[in-house]
Amino acid sequence: MGMIRMFSFIGSGAGDVSHTKELSDRLAQALSRQAELRGETVAYECVTADRLRISFCRSCNVCFGTGSCPLDDADDMGDLKRRMLEADIILFGTPVYLAEMSGAAKCVLDRISFWSHRLELAGKAGMALVTASNNHGPQVEQCLRELLQLMGLSMPEGLCLQLHARPHLDDSEEAEPLIEDAATRLLDAQEDPAAHLTKLQELYWKGLALKTRRAMMQHYLFGKQVSAETQLLDERRIAAHDSFADYVRRCRG
Numbered sequence: 001m002g003m004i005r006m007f008s009f010i011g012s013g014a015g016d017v018s019h020t021k022e023l024s025d026r027l028a029q030a031l032s033r034q035a036e037l038r039g040e041t042v043a044y045e046c047v048t049a050d051r052l053r054i055s056f057c058r059s060c061n062v063c064f065g066t067g068s069c070p071l072d073d074a075d076d077m078g079d080l081k082r083r084m085l086e087a088d089i090i091l092f093g094t095p096v097y098l099a100e101m102s103g104a105a106k107c108v109l110d111r112i113s114f115w116s117h118r119l120e121l122a123g124k125a126g127m128a129l130v131t132a133s134n135n136h137g138p139q140v141e142q143c144l145r146e147l148l149q150l151m152g153l154s155m156p157e158g159l160c161l162q163l164h165a166r167p168h169l170d171d172s173e174e175a176e177p178l179i180e181d182a183a184t185r186l187l188d189a190q191e192d193p194a195a196h197l198t199k200l201q202e203l204y205w206k207g208l209a210l211k212t213r214r215a216m217m218q219h220y221l222f223g224k225q226v227s228a229e230t231q232l233l234d235e236r237r238i239a240a241h242d243s244f245a246d247y248v249r250r251c252r253g
């Protein structure tokens with residue numbers, strides 16, 4: 001029996017009474033039940049923003065060059081990143097605040113934005129979870145999903161449930177079928193992440209692969225220095241594949 005590690009970050013300060021955490025927990029329960037039928041078990045961990053000290057990005061750009069952030073030792077971001085990198089499935093949740101994702105969610109995304117230059121989450125599956133009173137939920141879900149997809153994550157469409165409009169979070173007849181369906185799609189993406197990539201992800205990979213090939217050619221032919229990012233992409237042999245789907249297959253080993 002295989003074990004699926006599922007980690008959830010919820011960008012809400014409401015802690016145990018967070019609606020978005022409730023959505024995450026309900027999805028995790030549905031996914032665990034379905035995984036069991038497929039012969040797998042799920043280890044689920046959920047952290048809300050109030051449990052963490054996460055500083056704002058200071059725009060020093062060190063992460064883009066070196067892959068590490070000087071703030072990680074001073075706050076909880078290093079630990080949060082480690083938990084995300086160890087997971088097979090990443091849930092990323094946020095409430096809608098003033099028509100956008102919460103500041104806590106954006107603060108975490110800013111601190112991992114350099115992962116988009118490295119496709120760091122390739123080979124993992126994920127889902128964006130959003131709760132709102134009654135507006136902007138779908139837009140926030142789509143925005144969150146697209147940002148995480150640029151980091152390489154394989155993501156089916158996520159979940160957005162509301163407190164004062166349909167689909168209601170607390171109306172189980174409305175919410176449960178959506179949650180069950182999301183659990184199935186997420187489990188499918190975890191089983192075969194290469195089959196759950198978007199055209200935009202393929203295009204984005206192509207751009208990175210071309211840039212890497214060109215920089216490495218200039219390095220070997222003319223001795224031109226390459227950036228640490230290019231060096232890493234070259235070491236990971238990112239350009240040595242026919243498509244991003246191929247690279248994702250290799251990431252899964």
Ligand SMILES: Cc1cc2nc3c(=O)[nH]c(=O)nc-3n(C[C@H](O)[C@H](O)[C@H](O)COP(=O)(O)O)c2cc1C
Nearest residue numbers: 012018019020095096097098099131132133134135
């Ligand atoms: C500061 C603030 C701003 C909010 N702005 C919106 C909004 O623009 N649109 C909306 O539909 N709901 C809005 N809400 C409602 C929350 O999105 C909703 O209550 C959500 O479920 C809270 O999730 P949480 O319990 O996980 O923090 C806002 C709530 C707060 C506290």
